[in-house]
Amino acid sequence: xxxxxxxxxxxxxxxxxxxxxxxxxxxxxxxxxxxxxxxxxxxxxxxxxxxxxxxxxxxxxxxxxxxxxxxxxxxxxxxxxxxxxxxxxxxxxxxxxxxxxxxxxxxxxxxxxxxxxxxxxxxxxxxxxxxxxxxxxxxxxxxxxxxxxxxxxxxxxxxxxxxxxxxxxxxxxxxxxxxxxxxxxxxxxxxxxxxxxxxxxxxxxxxxxxxxxxxxxxxxxxxxxxxxxxxxxxxxxxxxxxxxxxxxxxxxxxxxxxxxxxxxxxxxxxxxxxxxxxxxxxxxxxxxxxxxxxxxxxxxxxxxxxxxxxxxxxxxxxxxxxxxxxxxxxxxxxxxxxxxxxxxxxxxxxxxx
Amino acid sequence: xxxxxxxxxxxxxxxxxxxxxxxxxxxxxxxxxxxxxxxxxxxxxxxxxxxxxxxxxxxxxxxxxxxxxxxxxxxxxxxxxxxxxxxxxxxxxxxxxxxxxxxxxxxxxxxxxxxxxxxxxxxxxxxxxxxxxxxxxxxxxxxxxxx
Numbered sequence: 146x147x148x149x150x151x152x153x154x155x156x157x158x159x160x161x162x163x164x165x166x167x168x169x170x171x172x173x174x175x176x177x178x179x180x181x182x183x184x185x186x187x188x189x190x191x192x193x194x195x196x197x198x199x200x201x202x203x204x205x206x207x208x209x210x211x212x213x214x215x216x217x218x219x220x221x222x223x224x225x226x227x228x229x230x231x232x233x234x235x236x237x238x239x240x241x242x243x244x245x246x247x248x249x250x251x252x253x254x255x256x257x258x259x260x261x262x263x264x265x266x267x268x269x270x271x272x273x274x275x276x277x278x279x280x281x282x283x284x285x286x287x288x289x290x291x292x293x294x295x296x297x298x299x300x301x302x303x304x305x306x307x308x309x310x311x312x313x314x315x316x317x318x319x320x321x322x323x324x325x326x327x328x329x330x331x332x333x334x335x336x337x338x339x340x341x342x343x344x345x346x347x348x349x350x351x352x353x354x355x356x357x358x359x360x361x362x363x364x365x366x367x368x369x370x371x372x373x374x375x376x377x378x379x380x381x382x383x384x385x386x387x388x389x390x391x392x393x394x395x396x397x398x399x400x401x402x403x404x405x406x407x408x409x410x411x412x413x414x415x416x417x418x419x420x421x422x423x424x425x426x427x428x429x430x431x432x433x434x435x436x437x438x439x440x441x442x443x444x445x446x447x448x449x450x451x452x453x454x455x456x457x458x459x460x461x462x463x464x465x466x467x468x469x470x471x472x473x474x475x476x477x478x479x480x481x482x483x484x485x486x487x488x489x490x491x492x493x494x495x496x497x498x
Numbered sequence: 499x500x501x502x503x504x505x506x507x508x509x510x511x512x513x514x515x516x517x518x519x520x521x522x523x524x525x526x527x528x529x530x531x532x533x534x535x536x537x538x539x540x541x542x543x544x545x546x547x548x549x550x551x552x553x554x555x556x557x558x559x560x561x562x563x564x565x566x567x568x569x570x571x572x573x574x575x576x577x578x579x580x581x582x583x584x585x586x587x588x589x590x591x592x593x594x595x596x597x598x599x600x601x602x603x604x605x606x607x608x609x610x611x612x613x614x615x616x617x618x619x620x621x622x623x624x625x626x627x628x629x630x631x632x633x634x635x636x637x638x639x640x641x642x643x644x645x
Contacts (some may be wrong), residue, residue: 192567197550199590227502231573231586236556236563243628245635254643261638279599293632294639302558318562323626324554324563342557342564346625372559379571381553391516393551395586396569402558414559420567434559 147191169211180204184487189397189421190214195221195458196328196347196398198420205212215461222458233321235390239300242377243395245299250371251404257298262376301373302402302414311404334449341437341448344428346419349457354453356445357429365436365446369403369428372414376422396420401427403435509609510617520587520618521599530616534604538578541600544574548590581606595608597621 181188181204191203195218202221210216246262249255261267273282273296306313325339327347332340346354361369376399380392400418415435417427436446445451454460510518519527535541550568557564572595576587583603585595603615 196567198553198567198588200543201590225550225568228570229547229549230545231551231569231571233552233554234569236554237566238556239558245631246638253644257612259640259642260635260639263515264638281631287634287637289630289632290639292636293629294636296628296632300558311559314560319555319563321552321563324565326552326565329563338557338560338562339564341560343566346564346566354519379553379555379566381551381571381588383551383586385516385569386575386582387512387584389512389516390577391513391520391589393516393520395585396553396588398566399554400555400558416557416559418557418566420553422567429624461513 150455163213169209170204172208177201177204177208180207181232186216186292186422189219190350190426193421193423193426194347194349195225197221197225198306199448204443213341215457215465218457219462232383233324236321237398239400240297240303242298242375242379242398242400243296244298244375244377246376247373248371249301250372252301252372255301257295257301257489260294260298270411284429298375305372305412309411311414312409328405332452334336336448336452339450341434342416344360344419344452344456345417345434347457348430348452349460350423350426350429351458352455352460353429353433353451354425356451357432359445360432360436365432366438366440367405367407367413367415367435369415369432369435371428372402372404372412374401374402374424374428375399381471397422399423399427401431403428403431405435436439499594509614510605510621512536514541514621515605515609515617516584516598516602518617518621518624519585519601521597522616523623524594524597526616526620527594527597527601530613531600533612534610537607538600538603541603543574543577543596544582545573546563546592546596548572548592551586576600576603578603579607602645 181200184207187207188200188203190308191207191214192198192200194214195203195206198205202224203217206217208222244260246264247257247260249259276282302311325337325343327343329339332344336344359365376397378395380400382390382396383393384390398418398420399422401416401424404412405417413435415431415433417430417434419426419430433446433451437448440447443450514602517519540564548570551571552568554563555566556562560640569588570590572587572590572592574592574595576583576596576599582601583601585598585602587595601613604610609617
């Protein structure tokens with residue numbers, strides 16, 4: 146058995162790419178701007194999974210990939226490698242988030258109150274078919290309250306820790322430069338918590354939902370209730386050469402804690418956050434985090450299982466690589482199959498004595 | 499954050515000045531930078547580039563700092579008139595970052611009435627934008643009744 150070198154297909158490859166791109170037509174700044182304006186949720190999802198916050202580039206990636214999310218994420222992850230790392234910002238703290246939405250399903254009267262923010266949670270899901278008949282859909286504007294909501298909301302988990310409802314483990318201060326970083330080191334198991342949470346922040350929304358949902362349906366150890374869900378903007382706080390720390394602008398982030406009653410008699414919490422607003426992702430991720438301690442090897446809520454299988458570029462790349470020529474491997478399987486057939490003549494079935 | 503910028507007699511501290519410049523309206527910031535540029539004389543551009551800033555977040559369960567992801571930012575760093583100026587903004591607009599650096603350098607030589615008026619106007623506008631949004635957010639507060 147030897148490798149067989151083949152050539153050919155160059156023209157077919159070239160024309161195949163042309164055929165794909167021809168269907169997408171001309172991509173211009175107007176198309177990118179329209180995608181950015183019309184599809185903010187999709188832009189957020191792509192930025193989160195790409196782990197790169199830049200809405201224009203995300204819109205461009207979507208335009209170029211024709212909406213194929215995995216292609217778009219791959220384009221952005223690849224483009225990211227052309228850029229230098231300028232610095233590491235100050236850590237974002239929950240009670241410093243400019244909060245647009247903040248709810249708890251577990252506690253009715255949370256300090257700071259329940260603020261629905263922008264949400265379709267209680268909306269009727271009706272398709273506005275009139276739009277196709279030429280009647281534009283105009284949303285009804287919000288009636289603003291007389292007084293503004295506080296920009297920052299207290300941390301529910303901090304309150305729960307103070308009340309003795311949730312364990313409050315001592316934390317060790319880590320300099321931003323020393324925070325473990327998956328873009329520079331491999332994911333090893335058992336994973337450091339910083340790696341787990343970074344990996345969840347970059348993970349594939351659909352994959353996380355599938356695995357998180359399996360835990361919600363009962364294939365996990367703990368049933369989740371949303372302790373706190375936030376959609377917010379985080380200040381990107383960086384350092385001036387003279388040492389002054391300032392905010393260089395805001396980025397959208399989402400964050401969820403889910404809870405269940407633990408064996409210790411305390412409430413246990415799972416956590417997940419990501420760039421962009423993506424509620425399904427952070428609730429699923431927090432459910433996986435809640436269920437991970439003590440999970441059986443090979444179970445969907447075991448961290449190696451869910452972190453490896455929700456990495457969008459690796460998973461989609463592995464899946465689509467099966468389309469590439471495997472003639473040698475497959476030929477060898479075929480040879481083995483044929484060999485086995487020749488070596489073992491068909492025998493009549495024996496009846497046990 | 500919302501109570502500053504009221505008293506035009508008060509100079510802005512450096513952090514507040516940078517906060518306001520980073521969120522300032524592009525066109526007005528560029529116009530101000532054009533205006534103050536002459537006072538700086540020859541300018542040495544130390545850095546003008548886009549790049550990535552890693553954004554860490556603190557987990558609320560165990561207090562672990564972890565990386566949320568990278569933000570594409572524009573950075574400008576200049577030296578002029580014996581001082582330096584620095585601009586960094588979310589996004590990839592190098593002109594805006596450079597305008598911020600120019601105004602930062604000029605302000606470090608003294609917050610002229612022109613610069614101060616600009617900062618007050620921008621700060622007021624930014625606060626108004628936030629307040630308008632937060633009034634909409636407040637409208638979604640749930641007033642729950644228990645039967």
